[in-house]
Amino acid sequence: MKRRTLPTAAAFAAAAALMLTACGGGGDQSGDSDKIAGAGQGAEKPTKSAEPSGAPAEDKPDGVDVSLPEDMNLVFDWEKPKDANEAAAMDDAANYVRAIYHGIDRRTTDDAALVAYSKGQGLTYGQTQINARLEGGWTATGTRRHYQATTRSTPAGDAVEVAFCVDSTKFYSKEVKTGKVIKGTPSLTDFDHFKIIMVKAPTGDGLWQASEVYVEGKAAKCQ
Numbered sequence: 167m168k169r170r171t172l173p174t175a176a177a178f179a180a181a182a183a184l185m186l187t188a189c190g191g192g193g194d195q196s197g198d199s200d201k202i203a204g205a206g207q208g209a210e211k212p213t214k215s216a217e218p219s220g221a222p223a224e225d226k227p228d229g230v231d232v233s234l235p236e237d238m239n240l241v242f243d244w245e246k247p248k249d250a251n252e253a254a255a256m257d258d259a260a261n262y263v264r265a266i267y268h269g270i271d272r273r274t275t276d277d278a279a280l281v282a283y284s285k286g287q288g289l290t291y292g293q294t295q296i297n298a299r300l301e302g303g304w305t306a307t308g309t310r311r312h313y314q315a316t317t318r319s320t321p322a323g324d325a326v327e328v329a330f331c332v333d334s335t336k337f338y339s340k341e342v343k344t345g346k347v348i349k350g351t352p353s354l355t356d357f358d359h360f361k362i363i364m365v366k367a368p369t370g371d372g373l374w375q376a377s378e379v380y381v382e383g384k385a386a387k388c389q
Contacts, residue, residue: 227257228373230282232264235271237307240264244315244330252317255326255364258283258374262292262362263312269296270305273342288362288376303342310337314388325365326374331388332358359385 226232234240242260246253265279275293284292299305315330335352361380367373 227261228282228371230261230265230279232261232268232279232283234264234267238267238271238305239309240267241309241311242315243311243313247317249317249319251323252319252326252328254372255374256315256317256328259328259330259362259364259376260312262288262364262376266292266295267306269293270299273300275300282373282375284376285365286377288379291379292376299339302339304339305342306337307340307347308337310334325363325377327361327363329359329361331385332360333388334358354384354386354389357385357388358383359388 240260240263244256246256261279262283265277265283268279269275269277269292275296277296280289280292280296311333312330313333315328317326317328319326333356335356337356338350339348340346341348359382362376363378364374365377367375
């Protein structure tokens, strides 16, 4: 069977002023009742991006190597929001995902890319994902598509929620020793919905870091 992305444990303390209320009972699923602290009822819903994202990010954004092998294709099929902070946070949310798979490819949880683009529970989540592949002797191959992205900010603009769907129907596990690709039958388990809380790095050089990750598995809304 296909190696699945692992769900996170219960999220740690809310990042900055951005507070999400996760549904109980089903792991890390987040409900439609998620709110940003201080936002008015119905007025601060995530809005779809409006400006094309353009060419894929370079292999070394912010001077950090997030390059991936040719057979590991991460597609970010989304548009940037008009707000500059939200656009920057979205870019670095993508870099955070790249950093996880860069660590998987390099077979280490101490990769500089993951440390650069995450902190706190976001860092722990990334290390857990990498460790699962290391312990199983797996890497990944194929195309993982990220789409239907939305963003919303705290009033102060120092934290941004980046939410998006993931389609892994063409993304497979590959045995490191043998190179054997493990393909399963596409199903609802191949669709996830992510909410990543991005916060400004204290360096003040425009870097955003993933501080929390919420994952809803078997996300029918992403089909």
